Amino acid sequence: MDALWHLAEPDVWAAAGQSGSYTGSTKGRSLTEEGFVHCSFADQLPKVAAAIYAGTPELVLLQIDPGLLGASPVRVEPVPGTSEKFPHVYGPVPTAAITAVSRVQVDDAGQLIDRP
Incomplete structure (x- = not known):
């Protein structure tokens, strides 16, 4: 399976550094609340950024190795309101499975932009 991608809120990502596992799910929601961690494949990431995070000045983009x-x-599952199937991680993501981390933002138009 290809790498998975997840946009994380900075404070939730910081907490993962302390605990050793990431338990955010989506904007303002946790793994406990949702039951899984929402992820995307690389080609789905721009759509997720635009639909959920438009106008968010600080995010962390996590690249996840599903083999770790x-x-x-x-589970790759359909999402209501779309014809696409998205990957969902049913459990905490060990920080060791996160192979790349970058600071990003999503502008008001929904464009994903690298931050210095």
């Missing part, structure tokens, strides 16, 4: 998730299964 351990006991947390990945």
